[in-house]
Amino acid sequence: MNSELLVSDTAHFRVDYEINPYMHIGAQPTPEAAAAEHRAIVAAHLAAGRKVEYLPSVPECPDMVFTANAAVVSDGRAVLGCPPPERRSETPHFREWLTGRGIETVEAPYAFSGQGDALAFGPLLLVGHGQRTDERMLPVLARELGREVVPLRTVGARWYDLDLAVGVIGDNTLAYCPEALDARSLDTLRGLGADLVEVSVEEAGRFALNLVSDGTTVTMARHVPRLAGELRDRGLEVVELDTTELAKGGGGIRCTALTLDHRAQH
Numbered sequence: 089m090n091s092e093l094l095v096s097d098t099a100h101f102r103v104d105y106e107i108n109p110y111m112h113i114g115a116q117p118t119p120e121a122a123a124a125e126h127r128a129i130v131a132a133h134l135a136a137g138r139k140v141e142y143l144p145s146v147p148e149c150p151d152m153v154f155t156a157n158a159a160v161v162s163d164g165r166a167v168l169g170c171p172p173p174e175r176r177s178e179t180p181h182f183r184e185w186l187t188g189r190g191i192e193t194v195e196a197p198y199a200f201s202g203q204g205d206a207l208a209f210g211p212l213l214l215v216g217h218g219q220r221t222d223e224r225m226l227p228v229l230a231r232e233l234g235r236e237v238v239p240l241r242t243v244g245a246r247w248y249d250l251d252l253a254v255g256v257i258g259d260n261t262l263a264y265c266p267e268a269l270d271a272r273s274l275d276t277l278r279g280l281g282a283d284l285v286e287v288s289v290e291e292a293g294r295f296a297l298n299l300v301s302d303g304t305t306v307t308m309a310r311h312v313p314r315l316a317g318e319l320r321d322r323g324l325e326v327v328e329l330d331t332t333e334l335a336k337g338g339g340g341i342r343c344t345a346l347t348l349d350h351r352a353q354h
Contacts, residue, residue, distance in 0.1 A: 089208075089259070090302045092139045092349040094155050094185070095130055098122040102150045103337060105174045108248045110338035122333035126153065129307065129341055132327045136305040141348065143185045149178045154339045155346040156251065158182035160206035162213070162233045162350040165192045169202030172220065182346075191348075194232050198222035204249035204343065208350040210259045212280075214238045216250025218270075235352050238280070240273040246293070251342045255297035257306065257324070261285065263299075263315060265292035287315050295331055298340030309340050 101122050103111050133140050145152035157175070159166040159182060166186050168179055186193050198221075200206075205216035206229060213233065217223045218241040230237040240250060246268075247253045253268035254277070263285040266274055278284065287296050296312035305325040308316065316326050331340045 090138065090300050090345075090347050090349070092141070092347070093133055093300070093345040094141045094143060094158075094348055095126075095133075095345055096143050096145045096152045096155050098126045098145070098153050098334075100145045100147050100150055101153050101337065104150050107172045107174055108338035109245050110335060112336075115336055117333040117336045125330055125333050126344065128329050129344055132307045132329060133300070133345070136302060136307065136327070138302065141189075143181065146181060149175070149181065151175055151337060151339075152178050152181070153334070154204075154337065154343040155182070156343045157202040157204045157249075158346055159186065159193070160203045160208075160213075160229070160233070160350075161186070161191060161346065161348050162208065162235060163352055164190065165194065165233060167194045167200070167206075167229060167232050168196055169204075170196035170198065170200045171202070196225060197228060198224045200225045201249050203346055204251050207250060207254060207256050208235075208347070209238075209256050209262065209280075209282075211352055212236050212238050214240055214250065214254060214256075216240050216242050216253070218242055219245060219248045233352070238276060240277060241270045242268055242273075243270050248338070249343075251298055252295065253292065253297060255287075255299045255301070255342070257285065257301045257319065257322075258303040261322070263287050263297055263318075265289060265297060268292060285315070285318050287312075291315055295335060295340035298331075298342040300341055300345055307341055
């Protein structure tokens with residue numbers, strides 16, 4: 089679980105457009121600070137024993153650092169993301185990298201935010217829709233990846249990807265923000281039989297749920313003390329990192345890592 093990750097870099101990270109509520113062209117990330125944040129995230133992954141693969145960013149792709157939107161990968165097969173038009177130029181670079189590693193790639197026929205809206209949870213795939221992923225992707229993902237898909241609708245642009253509303257902590261533990269999901273989705277989530285950790289709107293809005301966990305170590309944003317405390321109380325090691333500059337692009341720690349080692353069966 090999250091033991092092999094693909095990252096890029098912040099060499100060309102900037103805000104050229106506004107495709108989520110966190111992006112403002114007038115509030116540009118500071119290059120040196122953004123690079124330091126990203127280096128710290130990669131260092132934390134390595135310290136936790138995770139393998140990190142690297143794909144250099146290219147000048148025409150200012151959001152390429154957010155590799156999670158590139159695809160969702162499971163059992164050596166990837167359904168590529170179909171992002172907003174502003175980010176379409178990223179896809180060929182990720183397709184080439186994945187196929188070069190022997191991963192079979194499948195094009196998404198509808199809008200799809202990749203792993204941002206597709207979180208592996210044991211044998212299940214939690215799939216967000218209603219914002220940047222078309223609901224018609226649900227059966228596509230089930231068919232192409234051979235997983236049972238659990239649909240979860242987020243309730244507004246603030247939660248433009250599911251990984252801002254739900255965080256996978258372990259094989260039977262989820263953290264979530266109740267206000268980020270509609271009533272039917274809340275019923276669905278609460279009916280999974282998982283250990284659920286509720287997160288406030290305030291902390292979720294500071295990218296608390298945009299985390300990477302391998303079931304032992306949780307790498308997450310700073311300034312979300314309640315969730316960090318809850319996770320430590322469950323015996324997890326918690327590493328808190330600054331994501332101030334990355335947040336100017338609407339992303340956090342989970343956004344910067346595409347997981348390569350998902351398996352449908354355990």
